[in-house]
Amino acid sequence: MLIRKPDDISxxxxxxxxxxxxxxxxxxKSAGIxxxxxxxxxxxxxxxxxxxxxxxGRATAQASPGGQRDWSSVRSEMGEELTPYEDVTSYNNFYExxxxxxxxxxxxxxxxxxxxxxxxxxxxxxxxxxxxxDFIQPGTMEDRVYRMRCVEAWSMVIPWYGFALKDVIxxxxxxxxxxxxxxxxxxxxxxxxxxxxxxxxxxxxxxxxLDEAQHPLTILATGVYGRDLxxxxxxxxxxxxxxxxxxxxxxxxxxxxxxEEMPWNSWNRQASNEYGFYxxxxxxxxxxxxxxxxxxxxxxxxxxxxxxxxxxLDQVAGLYAGLxxxxxx
Amino acid sequence: MRRRLxxxxxxxxxxxxxxxxxxxxxxxxxxxxxxxxxxxxxxxxDTALIxxxxxxxxxxxxxxxxxxxxxxxxxxxGLFAFFYLTMHFLWYAAVDQxxxxxxxxxxxxxRPYILAGFTAWLLLIPLAVTSTRGWIRxxxxxxxxxxxxxxxxxxxxxxxxxxxxxxxTYWPIVATTVLAVLMLLRFRWRRVRTRGPLPAVxxxx
Numbered sequence: 001m002l003i004r005k006p007d008d009i010s011x012x013x014x015x016x017x018x019x020x021x022x023x024x025x026x027x028x029k030s031a032g033i034x035x036x037x038x039x040x041x042x043x044x045x046x047x048x049x050x051x052x053x054x055x056x057g058r059a060t061a062q063a064s065p066g067g068q069r070d071w072s073s074v075r076s077e078m079g080e081e082l083t084p085y086e087d088v089t090s091y092n093n094f095y096e097x098x099x100x101x102x103x104x105x106x107x108x109x110x111x112x113x114x115x116x117x118x119x120x121x122x123x124x125x126x127x128x129x130x131x132x133x134d135f136i137q138p139g140t141m142e143d144r145v146y147r148m149r150c151v152e153a154w155s156m157v158i159p160w161y162g163f164a165l166k167d168v169i170x171x172x173x174x175x176x177x178x179x180x181x182x183x184x185x186x187x188x189x190x191x192x193x194x195x196x197x198x199x200x201x202x203x204x205x206x207x208x209x210l211d212e213a214q215h216p217l218t219i220l221a222t223g224v225y226g227r228d229l230x231x232x233x234x235x236x237x238x239x240x241x242x243x244x245x246x247x248x249x250x251x252x253x254x255x256x257x258x259x260e261e262m263p264w265n266s267w268n269r270q271a272s273n274e275y276g277f278y279x280x281x282x283x284x285x286x287x288x289x290x291x292x293x294x295x296x297x298x299x300x301x302x303x304x305x306x307x308x309x310x311x312x313l314d315q316v317a318g319l320y321a322g323l324x325x326x327x328x329x
Numbered sequence: 330m331r332r333r334l335x336x337x338x339x340x341x342x343x344x345x346x347x348x349x350x351x352x353x354x355x356x357x358x359x360x361x362x363x364x365x366x367x368x369x370x371x372x373x374x375d376t377a378l379i380x381x382x383x384x385x386x387x388x389x390x391x392x393x394x395x396x397x398x399x400x401x402x403x404x405x406x407g408l409f410a411f412f413y414l415t416m417h418f419l420w421y422a423a424v425d426q427x428x429x430x431x432x433x434x435x436x437x438x439x440r441p442y443i444l445a446g447f448t449a450w451l452l453l454i455p456l457a458v459t460s461t462r463g464w465i466r467x468x469x470x471x472x473x474x475x476x477x478x479x480x481x482x483x484x485x486x487x488x489x490x491x492x493x494x495x496x497x498t499y500w501p502i503v504a505t506t507v508l509a510v511l512m513l514l515r516f517r518w519r520r521v522r523t524r525g526p527l528p529a530v531x532x533x534x
Binding site: 087090091095099101102152154199200270271286289290291293294296298301302303 | 362363364366367426427432435436439440441442492493495496497
């Protein structure tokens, strides 16, 4: 069994006992059903503070063998249950397919996620246009269980399948002058009927500061629950930044550009007093129209307290030392 | 004449109860979707606002068509609007916010759209209370004045709806347009009395 141990693990981030015990339980359950090249399940919790489930492996656009796995005993690093697959894939904000949560699952069948190309450009030494398989080639694929907190005050716990964004940043060799990365979603009203209206200024744009993008928690996901991403979840490849509000997780990405200037992300353009560039989950900084102090975890009755940086405080607080989070919301 | 009124009232009761029955059926058969608490909250709110717009359109329809037998429908439709608005507020307070007063008070004080909706509900309470024959008689001319608050409440309801959407303002724009057309008709009729005063209709029906 291969258990990846990144160099940046500090002793304080070793897998908590709760997760470790859960891991043994998990291995026991999954060993019998492991198929193909799988070497059985491993749960590497704590490497970057989030639950990493399953075998790290070669980067292919194939879904992980987790598709056949029993996910029922998998928990987040805080012991939270996963949001069911059906809920994760039928309650989506993806305005390219309609503005109601039920719209994307109904309408996203028009998207053709393969073949797919991604353009890497801007201030980097090694730009290029890649097919999906080539693009993700440097990545080490793994399952990661993350909380997902929407700016609308609801949340889920989702096992993504993907790799650290840093893996593809390193290949691009950003120049010293590059401070940010700007991502764009596909613009094609034929495939994305919601783009025929002007609800947002298409195509959807998101961005990260380079150090945020290089953070080990930041991933590009190609799957969920060990299966390929369904169209409504942003097939074939999307960003996941678990300490930020969900709208930062741009879907169906076609370009990645290194820039000197801070990218002007779509929701910031739509309403700059309501949605900032940083969009870090923060219970102290309310949306002008509603409270961010609590959230509804889908499937639960009573709202729960929202955690600063969505519970990833220890891992990411260092990125924002000296930054006024009320001004830079 | 009497029969037609009975039929119309039956229709109002049917249409008025249908949204509640529909929600109950969806609830008991697990058809409320991934976020059922929000779904019920929004559907109760939609229904209340639609019912308010229907109440306000009864008199214009009556003027345009001369169907004076519609007048007695204002009371049951208005009471259904109040019923759904009350359910909307109770669902918000008891289920959505699980009666956490600290958060409910913060919401009402600090979020303009919640204040607007809450005010609309408060304004409709005296109207619902004074909808009985006894109160209509006791208040005389003042009854009409008091019940003009329904315009204010509906306006606040539309504002409440508009203020909470993120980007897709389609339905709030539809609601605003309907209210604007209804108000314009009334102002026109108030100013230009060419058609003569409205025939007096007993609001008791």
